[in-house]
Amino acid sequence: MIINQDQETKVDNTTTLTLTREHLLNCQFSAWYKLYKSITPKTRIIKPLPEDFVNYLSEDGVILPDEEKTSYGSDSGVFEEYSDDEEELDSYVSKLDDFHPKVQAVIDEFGAVAPKLNWSSPQDAIWISPSNSTRCVTVNDVYLLLKSSDYIAHDLTMLDKLGGVPDDFSFELVLRKWININPALEFRCFVKDRELIAVTQRDQNYYEFLFKLQERLLGEIELFFYEHIKDTFPDSSFVFDVYIPEPYDKVWLMDFNVFYPTTDSLIEWSTLVNLDATCPAFDLELLLIDKELRNASFACQRHSQNKVPMDIVNASMDTEAMVEMLRSQQREMERMEGENSGSNATRGDASTGGDEADATDAAAATASEDS
Numbered sequence: 001m002i003i004n005q006d007q008e009t010k011v012d013n014t015t016t017l018t019l020t021r022e023h024l025l026n027c028q029f030s031a032w033y034k035l036y037k038s039i040t041p042k043t044r045i046i047k048p049l050p051e052d053f054v055n056y057l058s059e060d061g062v063i064l065p066d067e068e069k070t071s072y073g074s075d076s077g078v079f080e081e082y083s084d085d086e087e088e089l090d091s092y093v094s095k096l097d098d099f100h101p102k103v104q105a106v107i108d109e110f111g112a113v114a115p116k117l118n119w120s121s122p123q124d125a126i127w128i129s130p131s132n133s134t135r136c137v138t139v140n141d142v143y144l145l146l147k148s149s150d151y152i153a154h155d156l157t158m159l160d161k162l163g164g165v166p167d168d169f170s171f172e173l174v175l176r177k178w179i180n181i182n183p184a185l186e187f188r189c190f191v192k193d194r195e196l197i198a199v200t201q202r203d204q205n206y207y208e209f210l211f212k213l214q215e216r217l218l219g220e221i222e223l224f225f226y227e228h229i230k231d232t233f234p235d236s237s238f239v240f241d242v243y244i245p246e247p248y249d250k251v252w253l254m255d256f257n258v259f260y261p262t263t264d265s266l267i268e269w270s271t272l273v274n275l276d277a278t279c280p281a282f283d284l285e286l287l288l289i290d291k292e293l294r295n296a297s298f299a300c301q302r303h304s305q306n307k308v309p310m311d312i313v314n315a316s317m318d319t320e321a322m323v324e325m326l327r328s329q330q331r332e333m334e335r336m337e338g339e340n341s342g343s344n345a346t347r348g349d350a351s352t353g354g355d356e357a358d359a360t361d362a363a364a365a366t367a368s369e370d371s
Helices: 021-027 051-058 074-079 086-094 100-110 123-128 139-147 150-157 208-229 310-316 319-350 354-370
Strands: 007-010 016-019 043-046 113-116 173-177 186-192 195-201 238-243 252-258
Touching: 021 238, 021 252, 043 100, 051 139, 051 150, 100 113, 100 139, 100 173, 113 139, 123 139, 123 150, 186 208, 195 208, 208 238, 208 252
Parallel strands: none
Antiparallel strands: 007 016, 043 173, 113 173, 186 195, 186 238, 238 252
16 A cells, blocks of 8 residues: 655745646646647657666666667767676666667657656766757667756656555656757746736746747747646646747647646746735746846846756865865876876887788777767
């Protein structure tokens, strides 16, 4: 028997928000996609995911499928040195031969895809992608992003924190047709008691052109909400994301999120919970990043905090740890330099073709970089 353990957060002196397992389940992609399919970008859902694939995502380290079974980009060379858990991780990969073609079939259909699990997209892992985006053109592009993402790791344990996983629950791989999205035109919409109480930019940078479009964009979002969303989503309070590309006359539904402080907001949650759309003085606005804020804390890329290795983040908070980390790096560099010197000397003594070998290695490295 699973006991439902709701999670509560006090957002101000008088208001407490409750996050339930049902709220999370209602926001997972497959729960709402069929209802809103006509206003959402083309997507394929692979569900349920094999247990071996879920275990593969949960394990530390990155091992990608054999190149002969599913091709992948040049990034894979980074992972030639495996962790101590290599054998266990590799065993999961070897059991996924029937799963790889399902992913490849969707890639073949769409040309390129953007992956996510039930709730989250691996936006925090785009630093490892050659395109610096979630665009995937091979199976291993998909696996690499998912394996490198803290957001995906959080998805895998999210329900456990709320009392456990329902018997009928399954993880899903969502593969959306790749769209080259302009981040300036993504907006987050907050709904409380089935009333739209706030609309904000999603990207945290200043865009001058948005101010000229402010009223038009807000009007399109309001109309979209009343026509498609207001009375159809199962929860009375929730958050949804939209995208409005040029010429700004078509609104696309991108995602749903819980009405809870774990959902990012440009507005303080203590302010959000006290907004009342039924109040006569209420005036809905589209909040945009002001010019004065572009050099402040908002003026940065989303997910940028996830693009720095945790050892550096932790060390930056502790002077002694930072010094020790730098010393360790210096010792490692000296060790590698010593090994390289010994290797070069051996190769030069062993063959008169040492210079030719160096030239060949350099050419190979250049070719690898170009690819």
